[in-house]
Amino acid sequence: MYSVGLTGGIASGKSTVADLFAKQGVTIIDADVIAREVILPGESAYDSIVAYFGNNIVGNDQLIDRAKLRQIIFNNPEKRIWLEKLLHPVIRHRMIACSLKASSPYCIHVIPLLIETLPHPEINRILVVDVSVETQIKRLKIRDNLDKDMIENMLQAQISRKERLAHADDIIVNEGDLVTLADAVEKLHEKYLRLARG
Numbered sequence: 001m002y003s004v005g006l007t008g009g010i011a012s013g014k015s016t017v018a019d020l021f022a023k024q025g026v027t028i029i030d031a032d033v034i035a036r037e038v039i040l041p042g043e044s045a046y047d048s049i050v051a052y053f054g055n056n057i058v059g060n061d062q063l064i065d066r067a068k069l070r071q072i073i074f075n076n077p078e079k080r081i082w083l084e085k086l087l088h089p090v091i092r093h094r095m096i097a098c099s100l101k102a103s104s105p106y107c108i109h110v111i112p113l114l115i116e117t118l119p120h121p122e123i124n125r126i127l128v129v130d131v132s133v134e135t136q137i138k139r140l141k142i143r144d145n146l147d148k149d150m151i152e153n154m155l156q157a158q159i160s161r162k163e164r165l166a167h168a169d170d171i172i173v174n175e176g177d178l179v180t181l182a183d184a185v186e187k188l189h190e191k192y193l194r195l196a197r198g
């Protein structure tokens with residue numbers, strides 16, 4: 001299965017771009033969606049996380065409180081790395097399994113931390129959604145209503161824009177409106193169809 005890895009900084013527009021590819025009929029495999037699935041009760045990662053972080057990470061609904069978890073790991077690199085080491089292989093394995101079942105000519109893996117977690121042998125090509133830090137902060141504020149400290153922490157936890165772009169095979173600059181974005185996706189879709197055909 002020809003696989004395009006879609007990445008970009010937080011609030012750069014990855015989900016928006018993925019939706020546009022989905023409208024073209026492309027199968028989207030989203031690491032964030034899979035990451036939520038693998039920590040559900042009954043999954044192996046659930047027990048490991050509760051054992052490591054303690055019962056206070058579990059809500060009344062027995063689900064792992066993701067907001068609480070996020071808060072803890074953004075203030076504690078050691079715990080963040082522990083969690084990443086646990087989850088990344090599990091998530092990757094499940095994403096590959098999904099792509100093998102996909103029926104579209106190629107598929108898109110949405111992986112926010114794609115560059116941070118290289119190498120990715122399952123990915124044929126890297127597509128980066130790029131925005132300025134100013135646009136990123138503006139859209140992040142609107143979407144998530146986060147405070148300034150949280151936003152700074154989130155941005156600092158990610159690699160720089162420059163470093164991400166250095167790994168890109170394709171770049172979508174998402175500074176324009178949604179029509180411009182849809183045009184860029186359509187062009188890339190044609191290109192990926194050709195590449196997938198070989």
Ligand SMILES: Nc1ncnc2c1ncn2[C@@H]1O[C@H](COP(=O)(O)OP(=O)(O)O)[C@@H](O)[C@H]1O
Nearest residue numbers: 010011012013014015016139143176177178181
């Ligand atoms: N071209 C655009 N113009 C205006 N708003 C946009 C544009 N692209 C994305 N957004 C908005 O910015 C926010 C972040 O986009 P999103 O796709 O959720 O980013 P990501 O998935 O990379 O975190 C969302 O609220 C989205 O609707």
Ligand SMILES: [Mg+2]
Nearest residue numbers: 014015016032
């Ligand atoms: Mg998203």
